[in-house]
Amino acid sequence: MATKKLGTAPKPSVFVLMPFDKQYDDIYKLGIKAAATAAGAYCERVDEQEYEGTILDRIYNQIRTADVVVADLTERNPNVFYETGYAHALGKRTILLTQDASFIPFDLKHHLHIVYGGQIATLKERLKKRIKSLLETPEQRPHSDASVLVPHFEGEEIATNKIITVNIDDYNFQLGWNFHVGLHNPTSRTIEVGNTEHSLVFPKSLGTPLYRNDTSYTKIARELYMCSFQPSFGREVLPDGWITRSVELIGPGLVSPGVIREDRESRMRRVNKINRLAIRRYTLDGMTEMPFTVLIE
Numbered sequence: 001m002a003t004k005k006l007g008t009a010p011k012p013s014v015f016v017l018m019p020f021d022k023q024y025d026d027i028y029k030l031g032i033k034a035a036a037t038a039a040g041a042y043c044e045r046v047d048e049q050e051y052e053g054t055i056l057d058r059i060y061n062q063i064r065t066a067d068v069v070v071a072d073l074t075e076r077n078p079n080v081f082y083e084t085g086y087a088h089a090l091g092k093r094t095i096l097l098t099q100d101a102s103f104i105p106f107d108l109k110h111h112l113h114i115v116y117g118g119q120i121a122t123l124k125e126r127l128k129k130r131i132k133s134l135l136e137t138p139e140q141r142p143h144s145d146a147s148v149l150v151p152h153f154e155g156e157e158i159a160t161n162k163i164i165t166v167n168i169d170d171y172n173f174q175l176g177w178n179f180h181v182g183l184h185n186p187t188s189r190t191i192e193v194g195n196t197e198h199s200l201v202f203p204k205s206l207g208t209p210l211y212r213n214d215t216s217y218t219k220i221a222r223e224l225y226m227c228s229f230q231p232s233f234g235r236e237v238l239p240d241g242w243i244t245r246s247v248e249l250i251g252p253g254l255v256s257p258g259v260i261r262e263d264r265e266s267r268m269r270r271v272n273k274i275n276r277l278a279i280r281r282y283t284l285d286g287m288t289e290m291p292f293t294v295l296i297e
Helices: 022-038 055-065 078-089 120-136 170-175 264-268
Strands: 013-017 042-045 068-072 094-098 113-115 150-153 162-166 176-184 197-203 217-221 224-228 242-250 254-256 274-283 286-296
Touching (some): 013 022, 013 055, 013 078, 022 042, 022 120, 055 078, 068 078, 068 120, 078 094, 113 120, 170 176, 197 242
Parallel strands (some): 013 042, 094 113
Antiparallel strands (some): 150 176, 176 242, 197 224, 197 274, 274 286
């Protein structure tokens, strides 16, 4: 029996997502696993492992720790699609396979696929080259400095103590309205925001949240709300990309949804025309705040 040398680095790992069906056994063993082995990697499927806990938790863990994920999307198996989406959300290096291009859904057509037409020899050769290329190329990790992201309100860049004027007619302001807040990545690199949280702090004078059960809104004082906004998945902002959030409010002129005050004069009157807002950025080092003013005209 060969003795493992001390200090030998472990092989890179390839985790495979595909249906657990006998018709795929040769594709996995003679095609995918053989290709990974030839590329110098250790390859596994979850059904080859012994583990405790649920199979889904095990799959999540293996995707997180794998150097490369290989997913066979032939016949559009829903479990494989779900797990592939998780791998993409984590930013994992993922190689997509399919026997026929007709199985590639619209949302994935911009991703490179190895189309192998059921030919195992073709799959093995092309996949070996692809795995080897990924393992030999240093992974470009997202930059983690979220401070480069530039906040915007209604499409206008925010600066500390800046005054932003918003034009809205009296009726809509009193009845209810919405505005957009966002973060723009002006750089040519991907920015990781996984260890940050961005929120907008706004006064009740602008209105109260339309969706009262929305957990992204928090009432932090009697007259103050906070609304968080982050990517829906991926926790990254691509080069020249955006995080955006629409904030929908019930206007201050409403007593309750659908009931307008009878007093036309009070309904048309401006309520706290000058409104103090702020963008808050929470990181592991603490919180920073960028205050600004919104003037309703």
